[in-house]
Amino acid sequence: MKESRPHPTDPTERARLIDALLGAGHGVWDWNLRDRTAWYSAEFRARLGVDAQAVPDRFEAFTSRLHPEDAGRVLGAVSNHLDGRSEFDMEFRLRTAAGGWKWLRARGQAIRENGVAVRMVGTATEWPLAAARDRLTLSANDRLTAAREDQSRVARELERARAELRRQNEALRQARAQSEAATESKSMFLANMSHEIRTP
Numbered sequence: 001m002k003e004s005r006p007h008p009t010d011p012t013e014r015a016r017l018i019d020a021l022l023g024a025g026h027g028v029w030d031w032n033l034r035d036r037t038a039w040y041s042a043e044f045r046a047r048l049g050v051d052a053q054a055v056p057d058r059f060e061a062f063t064s065r066l067h068p069e070d071a072g073r074v075l076g077a078v079s080n081h082l083d084g085r086s087e088f089d090m091e092f093r094l095r096t097a098a099g100g101w102k103w104l105r106a107r108g109q110a111i112r113e114n115g116v117a118v119r120m121v122g123t124a125t126e127w128p129l130a131a132a133r134d135r136l137t138l139s140a141n142d143r144l145t146a147a148r149e150d151q152s153r154v155a156r157e158l159e160r161a162r163a164e165l166r167r168q169n170e171a172l173r174q175a176r177a178q179s180e181a182a183t184e185s186k187s188m189f190l191a192n193m194s195h196e197i198r199t200p
Contacts, residue, residue: 026123049097067093082117
């Protein structure tokens with residue numbers, strides 16, 4: 001893992017850095033690990049279509065919007081980064097104001113004092129590649145579901161055809177039995193008539 005880079009403490013330098021990140025299309029976030037307060041740029045909130053009331057300056061405002069399938073992975077990555085075991089660079093989904101999910105790619109860096117992480121700052125960028133991958137997965141799942149439904153429909157139609165064939169075979173068997181019975185009755189009648197004619 002890369003060593004933590006010095007973080008600008010001069011307000012002007014920090015403002016210029018933030019301006020540069022915003023100008024590059026990034027949402028910016030800054031977490032204070034001591035009191036769990038946070039700062040989210042207007043661009044960060046705009047990506048989710050929310051305002052400061054919906055996403056207040058608290059760390060929990062971020063975690064509460066994580067997709068349930070991503071939450072454990074993201075929080076684990078944050079913990080590993082703060083412990084110095086890995087960098088923080090990952091993709092995940094956050095809930096938007098409309099209730100949907102938006103893929104973001106976040107990169108962060110711990111700010112340390114005497115070797116202890118006291119803050120974590122980073123950027124969040126919309127990540128269309130993950131969204132496209134999501135759509136492809138959904139499309140593949142839709143195709144698989146459609147194929148299974150078609151298979152089920154064909155199986156039902158085949159079963160109905162088999163049932164109809166059994167019904168027709170049974171009707172044919174009964175018709176044949178009736179025909180054979182009528183033929184036998186006719187033969188017996190003719191035999192009796194012939195016997196009576198030959199007998200004086």
